[in-house]
Amino acid sequence: MSRKRSSIDLGALQTEEGMSGSGRDEAIYRNLYAAIVENHLEPGTKLPEDTLAEAFGVSRTSIRKVLQRLAYERLVDIRMNRGATVAQPTVKEARDIFAARRIVECGVIPQAVAKATPANLDALRDIVRREHEAEGRGDRREAIYLSGEFHVALARVADNEAVADFLAGLVSRSSLVIATYGAPMAGSCRHSEHHDVLDLIASGDVEGARAWMERHLKDVERSVVLLEEEPSALDLRKVLDEVARRHRGER
Incomplete structure (x- = not known):
């Protein structure tokens, strides 16, 4: 939709x-x-x-x-x-949404690069410009909306409506994730980053654009505090040795 x-x-x-x-x-x-x-x-x-x-x-x-x-x-x-x-997405649902976005958005990059024209790249740059203006005036809702609009519009460059419509649903649900878990201005992409991917697409760099999208979506996910660091294995002896040294130093 x-x-x-x-x-x-x-x-x-x-x-x-x-x-x-x-x-x-x-x-x-x-x-x-x-x-x-x-x-x-x-x-x-x-x-x-x-x-x-x-x-x-x-x-x-x-x-x-x-x-x-x-x-x-x-x-x-x-x-x-x-x-x-x-709806209030759970943390698992939120992670699933971003994982699905990475699959779809990275997967559509080759077609977007192949079908990109100066006209639709200019239209995407206009969205980035409006996103930047929203960020400048501190309009979080508008900035997040335009950020999502950019991603859907980029997918539409590939000229596959089924993929673009599916992504639109994921982006809509992402807005709920951002509203549920995000800090102020979290979840809106930095406009300069969007300029970066447009430059890669314009130059025909499929692998560069795909790598950018993977990294970018992971960064957005981190910005809404969804990625948790894996706990490191506890070295019990090291902990106890450190405590013992501290106590000896206090005597």
Whole structure:
């Protein structure tokens, strides 16, 4: 699914008298999707059907269908007798999302390099420019959104919609990971790094671009505190010897 940005204006939907039922459901979906992916609704936020139905001026049945669609995309959790909430990825789910992104994004690099044109590289540079502006004014939501938009747009250069749409879903779920675990500005890529991969693609350096993507996504994952260092094997004798030396020095 394309990550087209939409404004969050619940009231506007109530004025669209001529909109069909399916059209209105799609509009509600787009608004809730944007609210979640852009982190206006934080992970764990309750999404009561009656409140949403009143806000959008529709039946609870319409809201239920939209929530079920978002649950299928794993952006919403629905639990018996507890209703719907914005999804909160576990650490394992978060790691799985980034591992899947590495497989997809590294795998699509050869096709992106082969099909890159000056026009679509310029379009990608424009996203990087807007990302840089968002970073400059401290707009975390916008910077993270544009960072994800860059990655999806880069995949679309390969001209494989199935891959790009699958990645768009992973990037959307990444926004929940960043909102759940990230520190301020964590998860937004440094714009200068995005310039680096565009230079590699423009020069036709497939292996360089693929290595960049692998490293870059691991760095993003680390920025949201998901990678834990493997505990080193404990050298019990060394620890006890160190303690003994310290105590002898104190006497």
